[in-house]
Amino acid sequence: MGDYEPVLLRNVGVEGAATIGVYKKRGGYRALAKALKMTPDEVVEEVKAAALRGRGGAGFPAGVKWGFLPKDRDVTYLCVNGDESEPPTFSNRVLMENDPHQLIEGTIISAYATQSSIAYVYLRVEFHELFHILQRAIDEAYAAGYLGKNILGSGYDLECYIHRGAGAYICGEETGLIESIEGKRGWPRNKPPFPAVEGLFHKPTVVNNVETLCNVPHIIERGAGWFTGIGPPGSSGPKLFCVCGPVNRPGCYEGPMTITVRDLIYGDAYGQGMIGDRKVKAVLPGGISMGILTGDELDMKMDFADPAEYGLLGLGTAAAVVVSEDTDIRVVLRSIAQFFAHESCGQCTQCREGTSWMYKIARRIAAGEGGPGDLEVMYETAGNLGMMPGLSICGLSDGAAFPIRTLIEKFRGELEQHVREAPDEIEQRSPSTVRS
């Protein structure tokens, strides 16, 4: 992969890349000028032709999403999802910290394509430093005439605001995000209506991930053909990958979606192997919510299709947590369960109660107090939540279910060892509560 020329990260490490001058000197805002000479529909068609799939986790084609906007709409909003809350994921952060104008340019072009009048950048509250970097860049873009009224003399107006969250994973879900911008509790909405029809302030709304929008200027500048030339069909374009855990070089890297999990851990351009040559016990390759791989499943390709072959929910955020052989899998299980119990918004019964129940059980198993039936209850509970079986309003609970289910499936032996070793008295000490 040494010959891969970074696109999205091309300005990372460049002195002053976050300023408009350096960004422009390196070719910035050319795509915007080009896009404004196209009709909005032409921009949409170009993005559709590039088959740009959403980088936020679900992989829904961005152009198709834009196409859902009703034809006769009066007001449209664009929401930029910068809530980046998935554990081990920090690619949006790298993009915004190092190259904020790339996002702003992508936002303006996408807002133009969707004829949005206001773009809201929803920013994770923990991005303190980044907020100032991005706000400075937005101010620069206003001053340069890229935002505001009559952008580059095109007659197109766009206002751009940053809206900071308050520390909730759920606000990364697009309708949770919309509610949050509206000043409400970030409880996801029932769909339909989808945001494209009725979103922010009841108006047609597009919500796109930061990385997705960062791809847009390059598609416009270099064309859909260039974009589809990178990576396999169905997973085209440059992609950011994160890797963390006991690897030699944790970080955020760019590459085509032809790489495997093994490349991400061991590749020279990526993680460069495990610290002290430890063995990989497990990997959660798509953020934690997509599910888990064993150390024998490292040939999984980091694209939109292959994860399903390994029982995973999807590519997710393409951010891998590597678990080494010396880590107790019970601790992994507990950490995962804890995260979702903490982040479930509590709106739907199954997710609210299921995630906290699974955490209680996982905590007990990790403490060596797992009893017979615990794994079964946990596994079954993980099967009793989720949007995919229609049991909840949003996908958070699918994200809670998949890592726990796949972990129990793939590491049952190790878990059972600990559970079986648990003293029999546990069963007698806390018998099932009988109610009538």
Place this chain on the structure above:
Amino acid sequence: MPKIEIDGIEVECRDGITVLQAALEAGWSVPHYCYHPGLSVVASCRLCLMEMQMPSPKGGGMEWSSKLVPSCQVPVKNGLVVRFASDQVKRNQRRVMEFLLLNHPLDCPVCDQAGECLLQDYSYEFGDPTSRMRDEKHKSPKKDIGPRTLLYSDRCVLCTRCVRFTREITGTHDLCVTHRGSENEIDVFPGKALDNPLQGNVVDLCPVGALLDKDFLFKQRVWFLKRTKSICPGCSTGCAVSVDSNEGVVYRLKPRYNPGVNDWWMCDEGRFGWKYMHDANRITAPVIRRGGVTGTPPWDSVPEIVDARLRAVIEAHGPDKVAVVLSPMMACEEAWLLVRFLRSVASEATLVLGPVPIQGQLQMFPVGSTGDAVRFTIRREKCPNRRGVETIIAETGGPTLSFEVFCEQATAGAFAAAWIVGGYPEPWVTKDFAKAVGQLEFVVAQDLFPNEVTEVATLVLPACGFAQREGSFMNFGGRIQPFDRAIAPPDGAKGDGQYLYELAGFTGLYSGRAVREMMAQEIHLFSMVKEAPPMPVHQH
């Protein structure tokens, strides 16, 4: 009318409703917590889920979708095919019931809601008999959230009906959800209390024992309560209510569904406005004053006394010297019987409508709403039947006077006898009125509490509270709504309707319905009674 298929059975349903409503109306028992017909749909309890046929993704016809769908959210459409009788649906119901009880304290023996609790009912009908939970329960606190209401958040199922009520119906936004996940709690905002004029409804809305009425707390097990259909006499809106009583004691009032009048709601003023009926100071037996001597005549002798005294007055002063002051607290039937009786003795008796209590401002909800957006109204006229009594006076004809003019004329000596009906829970006799009454030779006072009129009346007859009477009230909009008797009059007293019925020359037991039928012969309007519809099964 669209036809849908539920569990293989064709169901014809009303337009514009959801599958859940259609199923409930057609008699299906579908568990649900967050859905309430008077509130917006949030589809968050995930208990009413169903299977639905969708176009096959492979093309060529319909097939059962692998996803469950909230029936509260799907509008009925001709040809829709759904099912609740499936393993997947039932499994979800069992699991949701298990989930909801994970952190529930199971303190039914000390819970007010026990007996009318949807956690109990649904657990019995849809849940498993055992729990697999072996970890410690998360315990949410008990909170005092307002002057009248407690929140035991450990019992809460987070259906958010109460939160939506304060947003959508009162517009006061008093309640919110705090925390996250299984630590979610309903709460008021810091330094604020749940204290809006309709707040009692959140207790009714709560499907479990989380929101509790301090007034009713630990007073009665609900299965001892007898439920009687009534109409709130608190203002001229005429909310349909249920009076819950046991052994002659009222314990609480609950709203009854009454579309276009009060829908599912009632105000706190009405909800807690019945206490006067059990006041120890009430007049409970007839009193007669003869030459400075006070006695209690047997009820049997009352018609005789009234008849003899009235005739004596008429003989001495003429038939136009008799007046009757009717109260807007009276039922239509009672007013009609009294008028009929008095006119039969004194054909030129003057009919007077007593004082109409007006208090405060018209209160419309949600706060600040107007026109079609108004969901509930508390009216200034704090009596239930001004229009009904006015109608009877107008339709009967003959001499009538306004209350003010009557006071003036009576003070000037224009009358010799009067039958004065009170029945107001609050003191109502003004100085002027007491002075006017003082001029009369013979006064019958029919009232709840002793006052300046009953102190001087020749004959005092006990009046009863609304729950001790039956009849009908005509509300502000002219709707005639019947109400039943929930409890017996206090010992020694007799129902107003009963003794007026006897005075009017009828024998046997007074019945509001029977009297209404007679009234309708004379005043056609009274054939158009409007009963609130029965509460649909499984709708709480």
